Amino acid sequence: MRNLKITIQYNGSNYCGWQKQPDSLGIQGTIERAIYDITREEVKLTGSGRTDAGVHALGQVANFKLESAIPVDKIPNALNSKLPKDISVIDCIEVNDKFHSRYNAKGKTYRYLIHNSMYRSPIYKDISYHVKYELDFDKMVKESKHLIGTHDFKGFMSSGSSVKDTVREIYDIRLNKQEDLIVLEVEGNGFLYNMVRIIVGTLVDIGRGRINKSLKEIVESKSRSECGHTAPAHGLFLKKVDY
Template sequence: MRYLITIEYNGKNYSGWQNQKNALSIQQILEEKLSFLLKEDIKIYGSGRTDSGVHAVNQKAHFDTNSGIQMHKIPLAVNTMLPKDIRIKGIEKKDKDFHALYSAKRKIYLYKFYVSRISSPIRDDYYAQVIPPIDFEIMKKGGAMLTGEHDFKAFCSARSGIKNTVRTIHRIELEQKNDEIFLEIEGNGFLYNMVRIIAGALVFLGKGKLSLEDIKQALETGDRKKAGKTFPARALYLKDVIYD
């Protein structure tokens, strides 16, 4: 049987989604607990990695099991074993040709900022700080410029080593609420650090440290230096993964 699970996690205490040597990953913990419950070696396949410190509201992952356990009992049983910063929120049966990574059509990420000269002790763990003033309208123009199919080479970490850096961003939404800004990005795939680099580029635009021309140049030349700074992981949330 192949199952797809929906997972929420607080990334603060983890090295990220994916298994790594000498570091605690969310995948590893889930595999351990599922293997213990189902009494067989379970390998899970996520919809993709999230960096160290990044949170997920709805990460998706699939696994196969021969266990005859009733499906709806799995989340509750595993949740009682999991640390409180990881929870399985849902489970559904899938066909053998479904794959959490390869069947994913789109992903939605959310990035949270607060705009304040003084850092905010209550929000510091889950938001990035932006020093005012910030031009919100130019940030929206930058978002519109990045929307569509582009080579996002300038918007990914050099460490990624990936060849094809063309991706489609279907939607970039920026919303202002009191002293907070929410950036939501929906795309067909994201490069290493791409959302955190876009978050940084849009803030640099809003602060006048980058111009719309710089963003255009970054897209055209693929020059990482034209796209500003990578923003912190703690303000980034994998909000959803969309399948057909």
């Protein structure tokens, strides 16, 4: 049996998230069904991590074991012919038997889009967070740099997560402004539940002047209540998983 690693893009707007739910296939189940459609094999697809309802992906990674001898370079088009248009498999390679998408992930990059304009955008509405308040972009860039490095990000985690070790390393965080879009990209060895969305919400609150503390102090406080709001899911993209 081969162990196959696929890279997936999706628009999460119409899904309950990566994971199957009792009444819904999720991205995972939708791809498993497409694999069944082309191979008649019931596989278990292991993702690098779950994404919540509404979250998108430019480079989600998953793996599965397959009997079928279908060549790897035929798999993306074969799957895409069965998948709905809001999911696309963009790569498939064979990996060694031990490879596990989640356990072997060494780092991830997320992108977050903020549409900063007085009025809603008909173009970016499903893929960005609409912030109508004026934002001090330079301050947001400056403050964001305090996140780089190894810190206890306990405050940047939604309650309900059972994770014990809340220390993570952020390798880099970049903010770019392109007209009325702010593109944030953050790269790290791992992220707590809702961590990126809380980082974005906190930076937006800093940019608006609703939070006046430095992000350095906020991280050090290890307190969820010192952070800002949780930015909505539909601005978030899982961009890349590193192994």
